[in-house]
Amino acid sequence: MSSHAAPSLSTLMVKASAQEKLSPAQQRFNDLLERIERLSVQIQRLQAWSDKHRYAHIQSLRESVQLAQTHRKSLLLFVHERLQTADLTDRQQGMARGMVRGLIDHLAPMADPQVQSLADVYVSEEDTQEEAQEQAEAAQRLRERIEEALGQPIEKPDQYQTPEEMMQAGMRQWQRQQEADEQRKAAKRAARKAQKQAQKKCAAAEKGEVPAALMRALDAKSAIRTLFRQLASALHPDREPDETERLRKTALMSEVNAAYEKNDLTTLLRLQMQVTQGAPQNKAGAARMADDKLIAMSVLLKEQVSALQDDLDELQSRLSQELCVPVRADADEATMTQALQRIQADQRHSADSLAADLRRIQNDTELKRWLKEQWQLAKATSA
Template identity: 80%
Template sequence: MSLSALVLHPEANAQLTPAQQRFNDLLAQIERLSGQIQRLQAWSDQHRYAHIQALRESVQLSQAHRKSLLLFVHERLQTADFTERQQRMARGLVRGLMAHLATSHDPEVQALAEIYVNEEDEQEAAQEQAEAAQRLRERIEEAMGQPIEKPGQYQTPEEMVQAGMRQWQRQQQADEERKTAKRAARKAQKQAQKKSAASAKGEVPVALLRELDAKSAIRTIFRQLASALHPDREPDEAERLRKTALMSEVNAAYEKNDLSTLLRLQMQATRGNSLSVAGSARMTDDKLIAMSLLLKEQVAALEDDLDQLENRLSRELCVPVRADADEAALSQSLQRIQADQRHSADSLAADLRRIQNDAELKRWLKAQWQLAKATSA
């Protein structure tokens, strides 16, 4: 049942009061956010597994091609007529391929790693990595707007990227904690001011009264539902099962102070009859303001749930995921990244076919060397 059934309507020749309008606006926000979460989750359920599986297959294929390239270049290093510069380029390429394959724990790859780990190659590789890390550091610092902490600890581009990500995440977390602390401080200050003013007048703070009214309202609805849905009082088996299921939802909503769900369940329990607590436009504004406090908390919780869902899916699917984006556009983003991964695997396979003769191998080595330089620049 839609929350629109809970919307308050003005009586004849009257307008909604600000409290009534605020109550309706919060219901609309809850319905919008709940709908976004449900649609995004449904979209994820439809596409997530197939997308991750397609990426996994492409990555595995790319790794297999990289290993074949690694073994082939290593073999040609032993037999081909390479100049000293070409040998350096080939060794650099071999190290790059091994870096991509480092997590595979493949015995053949590990055996080659031991062969290529010598002092000269280590120094050459370390210098290349340090230069690439320095260039990457400058780009990261420009993007973040602040220097990377203790940059001397990170000697490779991978380490520099990870350090930048960790620092950025810490920065975001610290910013969020500061915002949260400021909001809490402002709220506490306002409450303290209200309490102080009320105490000076010998009055009970309005905010406290409204909070008590909100708790009273949600408790009243819960008790009404518990009474109406008690399964032991229902002789009809089908109706008993319906009420048992509804009561389970009622208990979960009550534990979370989920007022909108309790109101919706009350409509279901009464088969659409008028609500005794919130269904009347004649309800006092004070009562509506109190209930709106709970609805506002629910809006904040839904916004947080939606943000977490978007961030999780963005990480898992490797594309930016937003609930307000068109589902077709999101699906196209998945297709593009799958196509990119397939293209990467196809390119590696094409390279392997191309370099079967020494002339093409040498041209390919030079092109790869120049590409690596341009990428790290």
């Protein structure tokens, strides 16, 4: 690694003089550097926040979920046993069987032999048929609302027997509509663009001109190649007699090679500034570059902005899924940390509530009262 701290990108920006304002090319160059700096800082801060909280948070959630599943299994076995022995009315037995089926649904991912054996008992063909009928009726009601929103019938509606399947079918059909509309619009835009480009090419060919976009791309490659060669020449380790300095240059040259492979212009500019520190007469800073060179370099900087934005989006999406809370680089870190703490507390509370229920229903009077409360709660939730 270099013995000098890497300079901030702000030191690479073109500075306006008292006599002249920045040109549009200089402003664009500065804007891209600023965006690269901002995105890089956001990624670093978000990764640091993740490193600080991620492991402990995931571990806490895993422990709470495992404890809750243990309590659910104990509840399942207890209610099943009381169904065989307790003095329950037909209505209470129905409530208890419904409670057992609900617990089995929660425990299904465990693939536990005891849970599976009870599932074979309680999830009977009659229950399955009744549930399928309810699902089909709900799917039909949802189909009517979706068709009204789409303005056309759902394709092959008989294939979808549950509200979830009907909703997914409606979403796919809506997406196809949107994609078809967008494709038609894109085709029109592409045709107009192709026509304009063809006209420009014809005009350029008549004048013997090279397209400006191609020139900028070629200039960008040329600029970064020139910068690489200057650095390679200045840092050549074999030309350095001092052992310490040779090691420093070897490390810097390794960074130069890696940056050149990735077309990482900002790193090369930073390294150039480190190499030329203390030798102002050798500096070829952005302020001295002609606008055409800045425009060419901006092509590379724009690519870096796009790559960094993709990296940030991927990091935010991955952490949101892993941590079960919305994660945004522009959000307040304390607020996100509080969200982690809330979901941890909710999971612990869920496990504690199940344990409290299990202690409570040890006598038949409380069991009956609890079954009624759970039935009413399930009814209110589904309403």
